Amino acid sequence: MTESLRLAVIPGDGIGPEVVAEAWEAGIRRFGESRVQEAAFKIPQCAAGPEWHLIGHLQRNKVRPALALFTTLHAVDSFRLLDQIGADAAEAGVCPDILLEVNVSGESSKFGFAPEEAPRAVERALGCRAVTLVGLMTMAPFCPDPGQARPVFARLRELRDRLARDFGIGLPRLSMGMSNDFEAAVREGATWVRIGSRLFGCRPTLKQTLRARLADGGGREEEQ
Numbered sequence: 001m002t003e004s005l006r007l008a009v010i011p012g013d014g015i016g017p018e019v020v021a022e023a024w025e026a027g028i029r030r031f032g033e034s035r036v037q038e039a040a041f042k043i044p045q046c047a048a049g050p051e052w053h054l055i056g057h058l059q060r061n062k063v064r065p066a067l068a069l070f071t072t073l074h075a076v077d078s079f080r081l082l083d084q085i086g087a088d089a090a091e092a093g094v095c096p097d098i099l100l101e102v103n104v105s106g107e108s109s110k111f112g113f114a115p116e117e118a119p120r121a122v123e124r125a126l127g128c129r130a131v132t133l134v135g136l137m138t139m140a141p142f143c144p145d146p147g148q149a150r151p152v153f154a155r156l157r158e159l160r161d162r163l164a165r166d167f168g169i170g171l172p173r174l175s176m177g178m179s180n181d182f183e184a185a186v187r188e189g190a191t192w193v194r195i196g197s198r199l200f201g202c203r204p205t206l207k208q209t210l211r212a213r214l215a216d217g218g219g220r221e222e223e224q
Contacts, residue, residue, distance in 0.1 A: 017045040024050055032074070032194055036062040039069050055175070055194050057111050060084040067092050074137045074175045074192075077101040077111040079124060086128035095130055099137040099175050104155045110139060115159055122163050135173025135191070136160050146181035153177065153188035 020031060024047070033039040034056030043052055053072040063084050066073065076082050076098045089096060100121050103112030113121050118136075125133040138156045140149035153176050164171045175192040177185025182193040 017042065017047070020046045020050065030192075033070075036066050036069065040065055043069050058085075063088045064092070067094055067096060070096065072097040072099070072134075074099045074194075075101040075111065076125075077103075077113065079121065082121065082124055082128065082131075086130050089128075089130035095132055097134045097173075098125065098131045099135045099173055100125065100133070101137045101139075102156060102159065104138045104152050104159070105141050107141060112138065115155070118159060118163060119166065122167055122169075126167070126169070133169075133171070135171045135175065136163075137175035139178070140176070140181055140185075142180065146184045149181045150184045150188055153185045153190065157189040 020042075023031070029049075030051045030053060032053040032055040033042070034054075036054065036058070039052065039054070051072070052070050053074055054066055054070040055074045057075055057077065058066055058073060058081060060081055063081075067085075067089055073085065073096055076085065077100075082098075082100075085096070085098065100118065101112040102115055102118055103110045104115060106114075122133065125131060136156055136159065138152065140152040143149055153174075156176055157174060160171050160174060163169075173191050174189055175194065176188075177183075177190045177193040179195050182190070182195060185193055
């Protein structure tokens, strides 16, 4: 197991600040959100202390609010997004940690740099004074057997090692592995794993919760 393994817990939709507080009391220090809008609603309600990570796709028009909420951005997946983060972070006077998302599996449904684009992406990131490049991130295809994801994680680790060597820099973070395949990711060198449903179970989304409340409220009005 990686000695520097860190857990980024993803409360997800429907998980309120009271659950975050319980997780904090249990010793969890890093929390992740996949959407800026959900985070903007949730994080201000939580007590100070937790380190918040954005682990989902980030649209360029959401960069400014994201920088106000998160210390680390896990899924920097395009040159245009990287440039936007650099410009907005410089203007805001912040310097977030970032990870470049690499689409190692080559799935068309996934975001990320192609592996052959990674050297140019690293070079661009190193030229942005308002960000700190700390590593790489990927998502493996969902497999009934999580062990089948190991080659994807291994390729990201090998790419990280090659980039670190070629550029003469440290890239200590590998963000890979989620609730269904984190054990395979850890075996291949993950330093950050993103765990949500394994800890909190499957919860309704915020949209589903609001719809249910509206439907329930409408029913009471009809009864009155």
